[in-house]
Structure formats: structure tokens, C-alpha cells
Amino acid sequence: xxxxxxxxxxxxxxxxxxxxxxxRFSERxxxxxxxxxxAGITAGQFSSGRDHFEKFGHTEGRLGREPEKTEPFxxxxxxxxRALPAYRAEHFPYAGPHPxxxxxxxxxxxxxxxxxxxxxxADAALCRQWxxxxxxxxKGAVVDRLLDEGWASYERAIQAGAxxxxxxxxxxxxxxxxxxxxxxxxxxxxxxxxxxxxxxRLVRLLMDREPAPFQSIASHKGxxxxxxxxxxxxxxxxxxxxxxxxxxxxxxxxxSGPLVYYPGSHxxxxxxxxxxxxxxxxxxxxxxxxxxxxxxxxxxRLLEQHNCAPAYFHAQKGDVFLWHANLIHGGAPRRxxxxxxxxxxxxxxxxxxxxxxDLAASAARxxxxxxxxxxxxx
Numbered sequence: 001x002x003x004x005x006x007x008x009x010x011x012x013x014x015x016x017x018x019x020x021x022x023x024r025f026s027e028r029x030x031x032x033x034x035x036x037x038x039a040g041i042t043a044g045q046f047s048s049g050r051d052h053f054e055k056f057g058h059t060e061g062r063l064g065r066e067p068e069k070t071e072p073f074x075x076x077x078x079x080x081x082r083a084l085p086a087y088r089a090e091h092f093p094y095a096g097p098h099p100x101x102x103x104x105x106x107x108x109x110x111x112x113x114x115x116x117x118x119x120x121x122a123d124a125a126l127c128r129q130w131x132x133x134x135x136x137x138x139k140g141a142v143v144d145r146l147l148d149e150g151w152a153s154y155e156r157a158i159q160a161g162a163x164x165x166x167x168x169x170x171x172x173x174x175x176x177x178x179x180x181x182x183x184x185x186x187x188x189x190x191x192x193x194x195x196x197x198x199x200x201r202l203v204r205l206l207m208d209r210e211p212a213p214f215q216s217i218a219s220h221k222g223x224x225x226x227x228x229x230x231x232x233x234x235x236x237x238x239x240x241x242x243x244x245x246x247x248x249x250x251x252x253x254x255x256s257g258p259l260v261y262y263p264g265s266h267x268x269x270x271x272x273x274x275x276x277x278x279x280x281x282x283x284x285x286x287x288x289x290x291x292x293x294x295x296x297x298x299x300x301r302l303l304e305q306h307n308c309a310p311a312y313f314h315a316q317k318g319d320v321f322l323w324h325a326n327l328i329h330g331g332a333p334r335r336x337x338x339x340x341x342x343x344x345x346x347x348x349x350x351x352x353x354x355x356x357x358d359l360a361a362s363a364a365r366x367x368x369x370x371x372x373x374x375x376x377x378x
Contacts, residue, residue, distance in 0.1 A: 020050060021058050030057070032188045071210065071352040075238045079354070086280050087356035087363050089272040092237045099240045100208050101131045123205055130206055134266030134324040137313070138198065141320040146192050147249045151342060153189035154218060162186055174337040176221035183218040183344070190216065193247055194346045202322060203243045209350035211243070214364070222257020222341045223331035226296040227303060231270055231325050234347055234364070237354040239270060242325035242347065248315035249342035256341040257334035259313040259321060262303060266324035271298060272358045283359050291359065299328060315343075 018025055030049040031038050037052045046052045077095040084091050100109050110127055113119045119127070126136055157163040158177075163186055168178030184190040194216050203211040214234065234242050252258050273283070276294040283290055302308075312332060313321045323329060334341075349355045355364035 020053060023058065025050065025053060032191065038188075073354065074209070074352040075354070079237070081354065081363070086361040087235075087358070088274065088280065088361050089235060089239075089270070089358045090274045092354075094239075096238050098238055099206070101127055101206060102240050106131050119205065126202070127206065130324065133263045134327040135261060135263070136202065136322040138202075138320040138322065140316070140318045141198050142193060142196055142247055142318045144318060146196075147247075147318060150187070150189045150193055150344075151249050153187045154183055157183075157187050170334070170337060174221075176337075176340060179217050179219040179223065182216055184216045190218070190344065193344060196247075196320075199245050199320060199322070199346070200348075203245075203348050203350075206322075207241055207243060207350050209241065209352065212349045212351045213346065214349045214355070215347040216344055218344045220340050220342055221337075222334045224257055224333055225331040226292070227260070227262070227299050227328050227330040228296065229265075229271065229299070229326045229328050230347070232272055232295065232359050233357060234325075234349070235272070235356050235358040236325070236349060237356075240325050241350045241353040244323050244325075244348070245346045246313065246315075246321040246323075247344050247346065248317055248319045249344065250317050250340065252313070252315045252341055252343070253336070253339050254312065254314055255334070255336040256339035257332050258315070258341065259329060260310050260332040261313065261321075261323065261327060261329040262308040263311055265303065265306075265308050265328040266326040268302060268306060268308075268326070268328070270326055271295070271302065273361070278359070280361055283361070295359075303328060 027049045030053060031041075034049070034052075034057075037046065037049055037057070040046045040052060041048065046055075074097070075095060076097060077093045079092065096103075100106060103109065106127075110119075110124055114121070114124050130136060154163070158165060163180055163183065165177035165180055169176070184194050194213050200211050200213075230242060230244055231239070236242055246259055273279075273295075276298045278290050278294055308328070313319075315321065349364070356362065357364060
């Protein structure tokens with residue numbers, strides 16, 4: 001009996017993955033991982049990433065696509081996700097391990113890491129600030145070259161129609177469009193910011209787990225978002241394994257609507273849909289109406305009850321604001337709508353955690369490997 005040979009190629013799946021020379025291949029991922037191939041296409045040496053892979057890449061040992069990496073669940077109390085009534089916080093156990101800097105004994109743990117030489121005194125100071133305040137400010141962490149290349153490529157993608165922005169203007173004097181979710185998936189030059197080595201190193205230090213980049217959001221202007229915690233939007237089991245980084249792509253003027261945050265608010269109780277009376281299915285049916293009517297006023301009252309005072313991130317280009325999963329923050333009013341506030345916010349889960357969206361009562365989409373460039377050395 002004759003056995004058919006595996007096909008050399010097949011039609012691409014919905015996410016652009018196909019079989020080439022018997023291997024799983026993604027044009028987008030291959031180009032993101034190989035800058036020399038992108039340069040070769042620009043110079044007319046190759047017609048596509050697949051063209052290079054078929055001629056040279058497969059014999060050079062280059063990967064057709066980034067391998068999927070998974071890590072086992074690290075929580076103390078396993079769960080069967082298939083048995084959950086819904087992906088809402090009330091259906092998950094309140095079980096650890098919680099992030100080490102959120103535990104009552106964090107100072108003892110920190111002293112022990114110092115004694116064993118596992119962290120430097122400089123990193124220990126950052127850990128103390130994180131435990132106390134719930135955020136870090138990294139001055140000039142991202143170099144201008146990465147920011148300029150990333151934003152220029154983002155603007156080119158907008159002009160070419162690859163990225164379409166909503167006309168989210170608040171008046172005739174507002175020249176700026178709305179935000180865009182996950183620009184790094186269409187603009188590879190944004191990936192070195194999402195995967196910046198110092199940001200990933202600090203997420204690793206603060207979480208004591210391997211980071212899993214999940215999401216990016218680019219914006220030309222301030223959001224004026226009401227105060228909130230990210231954990232109702234991007235939730236983890238065990239709790240607390242989310243970190244966010246706000247990266248300034250330009251100097252941020254105080255009148256542009258800078259990031260506003262409440263130091264120490266990460267120590268307040270986590271607030272989820274159940275606590276504010278958002279019923280299962282209500283967000284899907286009514287959208288952000290229920291969120292605005294129930295969640296946002298609840299958070300404002302909570303801040304007032306605990307005398308939480310706001311602070312403002314008046315960033316310079318390249319500065320990074322890194323914050324805790326439960327730090328309450330938002331967007332200050334845009335006193336001058338003509339001023340831009342170019343920035344990108346990046347969210348990071350950790351590998352091995354269960355990830356979901358409490359507000360939407362849904363599982364998080366797959367996030368490991370969403371950004372496919374090797375981390376930059378800058």
C-alpha cells in the first residue's frame with residue numbers, strides 16, 4: 001500500500017498558520033522573529049517570509065513559528081475550569097500562593113532573599129516601594145530610538161489602513177483619534193517596547209514568576225477614564241498576578257490628561273462584579289452601562305472612605321510607570337484637548353496562572369507568545 005507523503009503546504013488557518021515543508025509556519029511570526037528577512041524583502045531579495053523559509057530558513061534551523069510554551073498551574077488548590085458556572089471571581093477559591101510582596105511576611109521574605117544574595121540592595125529598595133505604594137517609576141527606561149521607530153511604524157500602519165482608529169473626539173477642537181488594542185500584533189516595531197528587557201525583569205522580580213505579555217493599548221491622547229483597578233478587567237487565579245506598564249512616547253504635559261493613580265490603594269480589598277451588583281450576563285447584555293453605573297461609583301466611594309489622595313504621572317519621554325494588579329488609577333481630565341499624550345500601556349500575566357475577565361465573565365484569550373520578537377538589548 002502506498003502511503004501518501006505529508007503535504008508541503010496547506011491553506012492558512014484563520015490565524016495565518018499553515019504547513020510549509022512539513023512544519024507549522026506563520027508569515028507574521030517569521031517576519032517578526034527575523035529582521036534580516038524583513039530587510040531582504042525590502043531589498044527585493046525575497047518575495048515573502050515563506051519564500052526565504054523555503055529557500056534557506058528551514059535548512060538554517062530557523063523556526064517557522066514561535067513554539068507554544070506552557071507551564072503547569074502553580075496554585076495551591078487546583079480547579080476544573082470546565083466545571084465553573086462562569087469565569088467570575090466568586091467561583092474561584094481564595095487560595096494562594098499570593099504574590100510574595102503581597103503576603104504579610106513580605107519583609108521577612110525580602111530579608112531572606114537579600115541574605116542569600118538572590119537580589120541586590122537596589123532591587124530590594126524597589127520591592128519595598130512596590131509593597132508600600134503599589135507602583136514604580138522607571139526614569140528614561142526606554143530609549144528614544146525604540147519609541148520613535150515604534151510610533152512611526154504605528155502611524156504608517158494607520159495611514160495604510162492596516163490599523164483603523166475610531167473617531168473618538170470629544171469636541172471640534174480635539175484632533176486626536178481613539179485608542180487601539182494590541183498594536184504590537186500588527187506593528188512588529190512595537191514589540192520591543194512590550195518585551196522590553198527591564199520591564200520583563202522587574203515583572204519577574206515582583207511576581208517571582210515568568211512574565212506572559214498579554215495585551216498592549218496605544219493612544220494618541222488621554223483617556224479620562226474613571227478610577228478603577230485592572231483586576232476586574234484582567235483577573236488571575238491565584239489573585240494578583242497581573243502587572244501593567246505605562247510607557248510615555250513623548251513628554252506628557254499636565255494639561256493633556258496624564259495618568260492619575262492612588263498610592264497605596266493596592267492594599268484595599270479587590271472589588272469584582274459581584275461586590276458591586278453586576279449580575280452574570282449583565283455586562284454582555286448592557287456593555288459598560290452597568291460598569292459605569294455600579295462599579296465606578298463604588299470605587300469612588302471606596303477612595304473617599306479610605307482618604308486615598310490622587311497623584312499624577314507627569315512623565316518624560318521614555319519614562320515607565322509600573323503598577324500593581326489592584327492599584328486604583330485612571331485618566332485625569334484633558335484640560336487642553338489639543339495636546340497629545342502618546343503612550344502605550346502593556347499588561348502582563350504570569351505563566352501558570354489561570355487568566356480570565358471577571359467583568360465579562362469570560363476566559364482570557366491565549367496570551368503566551370503574542371509578541372514574537374526576541375527581547376531587545378536596549
